[in-house]
Amino acid sequence: MTATLEAAAPSPAGEIPSFTVTLRIRRFNPEVSEEATWEDFTVEAHGTDRILDALHKIKWDEDGSLTFRRSCAHGVCGSDAMRINGRNRLACKTLLKDVNPDKPITVEPIKGLPVVKDLVVDMEPFFASYREIMPFLITSGNEPSKERYQSPEDRAKFDDTTKCILCAACTSSCPVFWTDGQYFGPAAIVNAHRFIFDSRDEGGSQRLEILNDKEGVWRCRTTFNCTEACPRGIEVTKAIQEVKRAMITRAF
Amino acid sequence: MQTHQYDVVIVGAGGAGMRAALESSKEARTAVISKLYPTRSHTGAAQGGMAAALANVEDDNWEWHTFDTVKGGDYLVDQDAAEILAKEAIESVLDLERMGLPFNRTPEGKIDQRRFGGHTRDHGQSAVRRACYAADRTGHMILQTLYQNCVKQDVEFFNEFYVLDLITDHDLTTEEIADGEEVNATGVVAYDLATGEIHVFQAKAIIFATGGAGKIFKTTSNAHTLTGDGMALAYRRGLPLEDMEFFQFHPTGLAGLGILLSEAARGEGGILRNSEGERFMERYAPTIKDLAPRDIVARSMANEVREGRGAGPNKDYVLLDLTHLEPAHIDAKLPDITEFARTYLGIEPYTEPVPVYPTAHYAMGGVPTNIKGEVLRDGVNVVKGLYAAGEVACVSVHGSNRLGTNSLLDINVFGKRSGRAAAEYAKTASFHELPEDPTVRVVEQLDEMRNRPDGERIADIRKALQDTMDLNAQVFRTGDSLNAALADIRELQKRYRNASVQDKGKLFNTDLLEAIELGFLLDIAEVTVVAAINRKESRGGHYREDFPNRDDANYMLHTMAYRRPTAASDQAEGHVEGYFDHVEEFDGYKVVLGSKPVVQTRYEPMERKY
Secondary structure, X not given: OOOOOOOOOOOOOOOOOOEEEEEEEEEOOOOOOOOOEEEEEEEEEOOOOEHHHHHHHHHHHHOOOOOOOOOOOOOOOOOOEEEEOOEEEEHHHOEHHHHOOOOOEEEEOOOOOOEEEOXXXXXXXXXXXXXXXXXXXXXXXXXXXXOXXXXXXXXXXXXXXXXXXXXXXXXXXXXXXXXXXXXXXXXXXXXHHHHHOOOOOOOHHHHHHHHOXXXXXXXXXXXXXXXXXXXXXXXXXXHHHHHHHHHHHOOO | OEEEEEEEEEEOOOHHHHHHHHHHHHHOOEEEEEOOOHHHOHHHHOOOOEEOOOOOOOOOOHHHHHHHHHHHOOOOOOHHXXXXXXXXXXXXXXXXXHHOOOOOEOOOOOEOEEEEEEEEEOOOOEEEEEEEOOOOOHHHXXXXXXXXXXXXXXXXXXXXXXXXXXXXXXXXXXXXXXXXXXXXXXXXXXXXXXXXXXXXXXXXXXXXXXXXXXXXXXXXXXXXXXXXXXXXXXXXXXXXXXXXXXXXXXXXXXXXXXXXXXXXXXXXXXXXXXXXXXXXXXHHOOOOHHHOXXXXXXXHHHHHHHOOOOEOOOOOEEEEEOOOOOHHHHHHHOHHHHHHHHHHHOOOOOOOOEEEEEEEEEEOOEEEEOOOOEEEOOOOOEEEEEEEOOOOEEOOOOOOOOOXXXXXXXXXXXXXXXXXXXXXXXXXXXXXXXXXXXXXXXXHHHHHHHHOOOOEEHHHHHHHHHHHHHHHOOOOEOHHHHHHHHHHHHHHHHHHOXXXXXXXXXXXXXXXXXXXXXXHHHHHHHHHHHHHHHOOOXXXXXXXXXXXXXXXXXXXXXXXEEEEOOOOOOOOOOOEOOOEOOEEEEOOEEEXXXXXXXXXXXXXXXXXXX
16 A cells, blocks of 8 residues: 555656766766766656655665765765765756756765765765854853743744854855865855854854854855755855854954 | 774764764764764754753753653654653753754743643643754754764764664674573675775674664655664674654644655744645544644645645645734744745745645664663563663653653663763673674675676665655555555565666765665665554554554553564564464565553553544
């Protein structure tokens, strides 16, 4: 008793028939060669298939050595950010039909982080920046015996930046980050914003001081790549602007 | 090979693992080993909320919550554990708020609460607002908040390390261990995905928090990585698994995809309709309708489809109707799930109903523990130094059917308890000697898989497993369908022994790990089906069409399944002639079933009506 949306039956998604699609994938395996190469794979796809489905088809039916991260497969765990036709996206949230399957679709690892194998990058530098901005609630005095109160209006001020799943799509789309790996990058700033604008938090000035560093928010060139890349629809550039403004207006 | 020594080793960095780590790392030298980066864990996919009788928006108390949990689990719940769950829920939610979790708020600024399936006021009178939530991404917020606090507390993680063996000082698979004799867990063996290196972690206390096993099914809300690793490792080392026949099918998976659409959609007023536009839940649960517990709603939906009232061209799903709700309300309370409908099915929930069908969601069963989180090696005796919490464990607070919002609660209450208990134990315990080469089993297994030159593809075997489980062991089961599933699993276990991987490398070899994970899935599917064959009654998530009624006289017991050598006795502890006596032989081992009593305190089993 399983509902099916196989291509043989018209799907409620608008009856998109099966089609063939070519993925042009950037391959790299340091056990084989120091050079990265492009490799084309052609697979049969169904109407609602995502890039991740096509990658799985390749890995499971053609070449088991194709390597990528994935877990939840519906856009909440942040494992499978990659560069698809030159734009950072989550493979599990990008439908093949939406990226022009008539031409080969290029799939590369996200930029600015060391490539480990095929589409897998070393995420450690990314998480190191995240940890530096003190991504946790800072308070003083005794804990209240019940919850801390917060008005719905105050809660709304940082709602957008609580959505971050740390996929690195934003940071690895940033031209400043590409040329300067020391730059904190948009994701770290987004997570600083999440606490700086939380009415319960008392660590705002410390975080602003950290981000006032030469590798901090002032390096942002407002290119909006990050906002376009965010699979969660966070207005990343706006959040960075709000942090900049807080730096100017708040005394610390 | 590298070796490490920690007082406490926690396996898994989802909600339960990190909640445990926040406790134990304050008191003892702690390492968390996780096959994923912590923020990738599937706790983050939980949506609707976390139950606690805060009574912030209406009258409520923990006793009502306990009752609902017991009734929701069709009385197979251990009532002492359910009482702890409901009582400690309140402090657990407050803990998270104080850690920084951004809950939705009431106009006065308190944590807001909403309705959820099976949660009622005054023992079933009407639905109650008990679920504390953050939009429809409560699990995401819990996972992030716990990770943030792990960063704050400088918890040590080993990320992308796969634990592939549990070491104990007695071989429980073969030795006869006397009642009361001490058995110790002494360490785990892990595989570093990035380098392919083997690491041995010697520990005084080990906490398994490895999550569920939803990938035994094809249609599931679970992540690709939920392959029952911890359950399978415990089982292979001779520990029992409890109540594995009870698997929850969440009513509202996106049709054909299985992606979860939270019950919060119905908590906020969404309605299930069949092809005739009828609100069919009025027929199945007249009092609380669409907010009946998940097993009842899932069965009702499947029944509508079976009787020809399914929607769509193949009449194989029903519709979740949100079109009568204000778009602003949907945006505020259900932003993520409505986006899933748009992204994956191209459906606009403001104006169109969403195609939904039950999706495999949650294992009620697992590694048996007591209320401290200590793992049981039979009905009574614990394995010293071994703990389990979260979906991998069976306390049992969920009985035969878990209520929505009780799993985010479970990971917090029992994650915290097991973390504290493990650290406390580690303070007085000493390290136990490891065997001369603790890695031998893992190395052999990996080498064999890697070196087998040409064999069948892992993916083909996995697909066949998932297909047969969906076909034969889903919402509706019969003796025949389950025996068909078991025959398929036997065949697949054989094929698995000749499967091979294509990636023969050391570095980041996910091909190899998928192969190892398939071995776990096969074992978990096998024990699930054997337990389901044995239970000839219908209760909670386990519905036998050939035995449609609950049978308290004979089956008000937890199933305990053991893997034993072929030569071992056919009788396990709790053997009941004619009821808990099933044995299945496989090549080289057998599965033997016994039982364990259900703890009843204040609630007598009643007929379950909503």
